[in-house]
Amino acid sequence: MTNNWNDIKNANVVLIMGGNPAEAHPVGFKWVIEAKTRNNAQVIVVDPRFNRSASVADLYAPVRAGSDVVFLMGVINYLLQHNQIQQPYVRAFTNAALIVSEGYGFEEGLFSGYDAETRQYDRASWRYELDENGHARRDDSFSHPRCVLNLLKAHASRYTPEMVTRLCGTPREAFLAICRQLATTSAPDRTATVLYALGWTHHTNGSQIIRTAAMIQLLLGNIGMPGGGINALRGHSNVQGYTDLGLLSQSLPGYLPLPSEKMATLADYLQKATPAASLPGQVNYWQNTDKFFVSLMKSFYGDAATADNQWGYDWLPKWDKSYDCMAQAEMMEQGEINGALIQGFNLLAAFPDKNKACRALSRLKYMVVIDPLSTETASFWQPHGEFNDVDPAQIATEVFRLPSSCFAEEDGSVANSSRWLQWHWAAAEPPGEALHDGKILGNLFLRLRELYRQEGGVAPEPLMAMRWDYSNPADPSPEEVAQESNGRALQDVYDASGKLLLKKGQQLNSFAELRNDGSTASGCWIYAGSWTPQGNQMARRDNADPSGLGAVSGWAWAWPANRRILYNRASADEQGKAWDPNRRLIEWDGQRWQGIDVPDYPLTLAPQQQAGPFIMQPDGLGHLFALDKMADGPFPEHYEPMESPLKANPLHPQQSHSPVARLFARDAAQLGEAAEYPCVATTYSITELFRHWTKHALLNAIAQPEQFVEIGAELAAEKGIKAGDSVKVSSHRGYIKAKAVVTRRLQRLHIDGKPVDTVGIPCHWGFEGATRKGFLANTLTPSVGDANSQTPEYKGFLVKVEKA
Numbered sequence: 094m095t096n097n098w099n100d101i102k103n104a105n106v107v108l109i110m111g112g113n114p115a116e117a118h119p120v121g122f123k124w125v126i127e128a129k130t131r132n133n134a135q136v137i138v139v140d141p142r143f144n145r146s147a148s149v150a151d152l153y154a155p156v157r158a159g160s161d162v163v164f165l166m167g168v169i170n171y172l173l174q175h176n177q178i179q180q181p182y183v184r185a186f187t188n189a190a191l192i193v194s195e196g197y198g199f200e201e202g203l204f205s206g207y208d209a210e211t212r213q214y215d216r217a218s219w220r221y222e223l224d225e226n227g228h229a230r231r232d233d234s235f236s237h238p239r240c241v242l243n244l245l246k247a248h249a250s251r252y253t254p255e256m257v258t259r260l261c262g263t264p265r266e267a268f269l270a271i272c273r274q275l276a277t278t279s280a281p282d283r284t285a286t287v288l289y290a291l292g293w294t295h296h297t298n299g300s301q302i303i304r305t306a307a308m309i310q311l312l313l314g315n316i317g318m319p320g321g322g323i324n325a326l327r328g329h330s331n332v333q334g335y336t337d338l339g340l341l342s343q344s345l346p347g348y349l350p351l352p353s354e355k356m357a358t359l360a361d362y363l364q365k366a367t368p369a370a371s372l373p374g375q376v377n378y379w380q381n382t383d384k385f386f387v388s389l390m391k392s393f394y395g396d397a398a399t400a401d402n403q404w405g406y407d408w409l410p411k412w413d414k415s416y417d418c419m420a421q422a423e424m425m426e427q428g429e430i431n432g433a434l435i436q437g438f439n440l441l442a443a444f445p446d447k448n449k450a451c452r453a454l455s456r457l458k459y460m461v462v463i464d465p466l467s468t469e470t471a472s473f474w475q476p477h478g479e480f481n482d483v484d485p486a487q488i489a490t491e492v493f494r495l496p497s498s499c500f501a502e503e504d505g506s507v508a509n510s511s512r513w514l515q516w517h518w519a520a521a522e523p524p525g526e527a528l529h530d531g532k533i534l535g536n537l538f539l540r541l542r543e544l545y546r547q548e549g550g551v552a553p554e555p556l557m558a559m560r561w562d563y564s565n566p567a568d569p570s571p572e573e574v575a576q577e578s579n580g581r582a583l584q585d586v587y588d589a590s591g592k593l594l595l596k597k598g599q600q601l602n603s604f605a606e607l608r609n610d611g612s613t614a615s616g617c618w619i620y621a622g623s624w625t626p627q628g629n630q631m632a633r634r635d636n637a638d639p640s641g642l643g644a645v646s647g648w649a650w651a652w653p654a655n656r657r658i659l660y661n662r663a664s665a666d667e668q669g670k671a672w673d674p675n676r677r678l679i680e681w682d683g684q685r686w687q688g689i690d691v692p693d694y695p696l697t698l699a700p701q702q703q704a705g706p707f708i709m710q711p712d713g714l715g716h717l718f719a720l721d722k723m724a725d726g727p728f729p730e731h732y733e734p735m736e737s738p739l740k741a742n743p744l745h746p747q748q749s750h751s752p753v754a755r756l757f758a759r760d761a762a763q764l765g766e767a768a769e770y771p772c773v774a775t776t777y778s779i780t781e782l783f784r785h786w787t788k789h790a791l792l793n794a795i796a797q798p799e800q801f802v803e804i805g806a807e808l809a810a811e812k813g814i815k816a817g818d819s820v821k822v823s824s825h826r827g828y829i830k831a832k833a834v835v836t837r838r839l840q841r842l843h844i845d846g847k848p849v850d851t852v853g854i855p856c857h858w859g860f861e862g863a864t865r866k867g868f869l870a871n872t873l874t875p876s877v878g879d880a881n882s883q884t885p886e887y888k889g890f891l892v893k894v895e896k897a
C-alpha cells in the first residue's frame with residue numbers, strides 16, 4: 094500500500110477492483126464504510142461476480158476475468174480525451190513532459206526490441222532522449238510528438254468505450270458512469286483510492302494491470318494524497334514481511350536486488366544497482382545503495398565481512414534465472430532439484446496445475462515440511478481416491494515432518510498491508526512436540542555447520558562465515574532477530590561535522606545513519622527505526638489521531654521511517670502548499686517540511702529546488718512511461734489470458750497473448766481451447782475459510798463443509814443444473830467435482846460478439862482437515878504466469894461444466 098487502511102476513510106471515491114475486501118479483509122473493510130458515512134464516498138466494484146463488496150457498493154460493473162487492462166486503459170483514454178486530469182500535478186510530478194527516444198515504438202502488439210527466439214525484449218530503446226549532460230529532454234508545452242503524454246494518448250486511443258464493452262463485456266453506461274466518478278477526483282480537493290489484490294495479480298499481465306491503475310492515480314493527482322494511492326490488500330498476515338525481507342528468489346532484504354552471476358565483483362553489482370540521476374538536482378535515494386548493502390553484509394557475516402573480501406560478496410548466492418514457483422515445479426519434474434524444505438507453505442494446494450506439482454514432488458529425493466498442521470503437501474504421496482490418485486509404490490520421496498508452532502504461539506512482529514510492523518505476543522505455548530520456527534531453523538543451522546566442520550563439502554564459506562551470536566544459538570529469540578533487522582553501530586559513528594552520532598553497540602535510529610565502511614549493520618534497511626535506543630517501536634499502541642486524518646503515528650511503526658503515506662511530498666503543490674487545505678499532510682513552512690506525517694523528502698530541501706517528489710526514482714517523477722523497468726513494455730497493453738474464449742485478440746490478432754509470459758514448453762502443451770472448454774473460470778476465497786488451513790478447525794469446517802462452484806443461471810439452465818446438484822468442472826489439466834451454487838450474481842457476458850459464461854471456483858478444500866474430502870481446485874489451473882512477477886494465472890482460464 095502507498096497509503097494505509099485507516100486512510101481509506103479520507104477517500105471521496107473507492108474503486109475496488111481485483112479484490113473483494115468485504116470477504117477477504119472484513120476487518121479492514123470497515124474503513125470503506127467509514128469513507129461512505131463520513132465523506133459520502135462513492136464505492137465502485139468492478140468484478141466478474143457481484144460479490145460481498147459489491148453488495149454495499151454504489152456502482153457495480155461486471156468485467157470478464159482477464160480483461161482488466163482494457164477497462165483501465167479505457168479509463169485513461171476517457172480522462173485524456175476529456176482532459177480530466179490534474180494538469181499541474183501531471184506536469185510537475187510525472188514524466189508526462191519527458192521526451193522518449195526515437196528508437197521506441199509499438200506495432201502489431203509488440204514493443205520495439207522483441208526477440209522471438211528468446212521470447213524476451215531488448216529494452217534498450219525504452220528510454221528518454223538525453224541532452225549533452227546525460228539528462229532527459231523535456232517539453233512542458235506537451236507539443237513534442239514523442240513526449241510521454243502524447244505517446245500515451247496515442248497508445249490509449251484504441252481503448253474506446255466500444256472496445257471496453259467488446260472485450261470486457263461491461264455495459265457502456267456502467268463503464269462511463271465509473272469514468273465520470275473517477276474523473277471528479279482530478280480536482281485537487283477530491284481523491285480516489287484503489288483497492289486491489291489477486292483479481293489483478295493472478296494474470297499473465299497482472300503487473301501491467303496494477304501499473305495501469307497507478308497511472309490513472311498519477312493522472313488524477315491521487316498519489317501521495319490522503320484518501321488516494323494504490324493499495325494492495327496483502328494476503329497472509331505476513332506476506333508483506335515476506336517481500337520486505339527479500340524472500341523472493343532474486344531479492345535481498347529491503348528491496349535490494351540479489352546479484353546475478355554476471356556481476357563478478359561488488360563494484361559490478363553496485364554499479365548496476367545504483368542508478369544515476371536522470372534529471373538535475375534529484376534526491377535519487379537509491380544512490381545510497383552501497384550503505385544499505387554493506388550494512389546488510391555486516392549483518393549477515395559480522396567480523397568476517399571486511400573491505401578486503403568485498404564484505405563477503407562472494408558468499409552470496411548469485412542468480413542465473415528466477416526460481417519462482419513455476420520454475421521450481423519445472424525443475425523438480427525434470428529431476429534438477431533433489432530436496433525441498435517447505436516451511437509454512439502448502440505447495441500442493443497452492444501451486445498451479447496440481448497434477449504437475451504432484452509429479453514434481455514425486456521426483457524429489459527428500460522433502461522437509463515445517464508446519465503445525467498435516468498438509469496435503471506432506472501427504473502428497475498418499476492415495477485418496479479420485480482426490481489424489483497416486484501410487485505410493487512409484488514414489489521414493491522421503492518426507493520429514495517437523496511440527497512447528499503457529500504464529501499465535503510466538504512473540505514477534507507482523508508486517509501488514511499498511512507497512513506497519515506490529516509486535517504481537519504469544520497467546521499459548523506450542524502443543525506436544527511442536528517447536529518455534531526459530532528453534533527449528535537454529536538447530537538445523539547448527540547441525541549443518543557441524544557437519545561441514547567434520548566432513549567438509551562444497552562451498553562451506555557462506556555457512557561458516559555466517560554471524561550467529563544469539564544468546565542461545567539453537568533458539569534465536571524474536572527480540573534479538575528484530576533488533577538485528579533494525580541494525581546497530583559496530584563502531585562509534587560520526588556525522589559529517591565530526592560529531593559523535595552513535596556509540597559502538599547502539600541501535601540505529603534510522604537508515605540515514607547507515608554507512609558503507611563497515612561501521613554499521615542492518616538486516617533490512619527499511620526496518621531501521623523499528624527498534625531504536627528508545628526500544629521496540631513496533632510494540633507501541635497509542636491510537637491517538639489528532640488530525641482526524643488517520644495518521645496514527647503512535648500506533649506500531651510503519652516502514653520507512655514511520656511514514657504513513659508514501660510520496661507524501663506530492664500532497665503539496667510545486668510551492669509546497671497542500672493541494673487540499675482540508676487534507677494537509679505535509680507543507681513547506683519556508684524553512685522545512687512539516688506536518689502530520691513524516692515527510693517523504695529531505696526536511697530542508699526547498700520546493701524551489703524542484704527536486705521531484707518520487708525520490709526513489711532517478712528522475713524524481715511518477716512514471717507514466719515505465720522506461721525499462723517492466724519485462725513486457727513501458728506502457729500497459731492488453732493481452733488475452735493464455736487460455737482465452739476468443740479466437741484472437743481483436744487489438745492485434747497476430748499477438749493475442751503476452752509475448753513474454755512465463756511459459757514452459759510442456760505447460761504450453763497443457764493449454765486447452767475454447768471449442769472444448771468454453772467457460773471462463775476464476776478462483777477466489779471466502780470469509781469462512783482461510784486458504785487451505787482453517788479447514789482443520791471444526792467450526793470453520795462446519796460453516797463451509799465442502800467444495801462448491803458458482804454457476805450463472807443461464808448456463809445452469811442450459812446444462813440442466815439445479816442448485817445443490819453435483820457437477821464436474823474440467824480443464825485441459827484435470828477435473829474437480831463440486832456442489833453447484835446457481836446464481837444471478839454471475840452474469841453471462843457478451844464478448845466480441847459471443848456469449849461467455851464465468852464459473853466461480855472458491856479454493857479451500859482438499860483431502861486433509863475436518864471438511865469433507867474434496868479435490869484441490871488447482872487441479873484445474875494452468876502453469877503459466879506473469880512476465881514480471883511470475884505469478885500464476887489462477888484467475889482467467891478455460892473450463893467446461895457438466896452434471897456429475
Ligand SMILES: Nc1nc2c(c(=O)[nH]1)N[C@H]1C(S)=C(S)[C@@H](COP(=O)(O)OP(=O)(O)OC[C@H]3O[C@@H](n4cnc5c(=O)[nH]c(N)nc54)[C@H](O)[C@@H]3O)O[C@H]1N2
Pocket residue numbers: 110111112113114116117118139140141142144156157158159160161289290291292293326327328329775776777778779780781782783784888889
Ligand atoms: N477469509 C479469508 N480471507 C483471506 C484469505 C482467505 O483464504 N480467506 N486469503 C488471504 C490471502 S493469502 C490473500 S492473497 C487475500 C486475497 O484477497 P482478494 O484478492 O480480495 O481475494 P480473492 O477472493 O482471491 O479475489 C478477489 C476478487 O477478485 C475477483 N476476480 C477474479 N478474477 C478477476 C479478474 O480477472 N478481474 C477482476 N477485476 N476481478 C477478478 C473475484 O471474483 C473476487 O471477488 O485474501 C486474504 N484474506
Ligand SMILES: Nc1nc2c(c(=O)[nH]1)N[C@H]1C(S)=C(S)[C@@H](COP(=O)(O)OP(=O)(O)OC[C@H]3O[C@@H](n4cnc5c(=O)[nH]c(N)nc54)[C@H](O)[C@@H]3O)O[C@H]1N2
Pocket residue numbers: 291328329436437438439440442443444463464465466468497498499500501530776777778783784785786856870871874887
Ligand atoms: N487457484 C488458486 N491458487 C492460489 C490462490 C488463488 O487465489 N487461487 N492464491 C494464492 C495465494 S495469494 C497464496 S498466498 C497461496 C497460499 O498458499 P499457502 O501459503 O500454501 O496457503 P496456506 O493454506 O495458508 O498455507 C500456509 C501454511 O502455513 C502453516 N502455518 C501457519 N502458521 C505457521 C507458523 O507460524 N509456522 C509455520 N512453519 N507454518 C505455519 C499453516 O498450517 C499452513 O499449512 O496460494 C496461492 N494459490
Ligand SMILES: [Mo]
Pocket residue numbers: 327328329332
Ligand atoms: Mo495470498
